[in-house]
Amino acid sequence: QEQLVESGGGLVQAGGSLRLSCAASGFLFSINDMGWYRGKQRELVATITRGGSTNYADSVKGRFTISRDSAKNMLYLQMNSLKPEDTAVYYCHAKMRDSTLALYNFWGQGTQVTVSS
Numbered sequence: 001q002e003q004l005v006e007s008g009g010g011l012v013q014a015g016g017s018l019r020l021s022c023a024a025s026g027f028l029f030s031i032n033d034m035g036w037y038r039g040k041q042r043e044l045v046a047t048i049t050r051g052g053s054t055n056y057a058d059s060v061k062g063r064f065t066i067s068r069d070s071a072k073n074m075l076y077l078q079m080n081s082l083k084p085e086d087t088a089v090y091y092c093h094a095k096m097r098d099s100t101l102a103l104y105n106f107w108g109q110g111t112q113v114t115v116s117s
Helices: none
Strands: 003-007 010-013 018-025 031-038 043-048 054-056 064-069 074-079 088-097 103-107 111-116
Touching: 003 088, 003 103, 018 031, 018 088, 018 111, 031 064, 031 074, 043 064, 043 074, 054 064, 074 088
Parallel strands: 010 111
Antiparallel strands: 003 018, 018 074, 031 043, 031 088, 043 054, 064 074, 088 103, 088 111
16 A cells, blocks of 8 residues: 655744655555645645656745655655745655556645744
């Protein structure tokens, strides 16, 4: 059973930092793109391909850094210079293709990030 489990959320003052982690397990095939999204609308925060290419929302560029360790099936989000508007539930996302090239999307349960002013 494929599973994504986030950790690292919490309460931090504005200007502070947090590091989110996402552990992937149970995937039968290689994971393609992974990413972080936030809020009820699942707003894109950052994505990273299996090859390491990254993409960021304009609102987090220069402050957040996405990375992955494919050998350990881990995804990370380093968040610096946090602002109150970064407050949200952050979700880990992964795409996987099976042997028929069918695409599957998986989501974690989310981790709360709260930034106080």
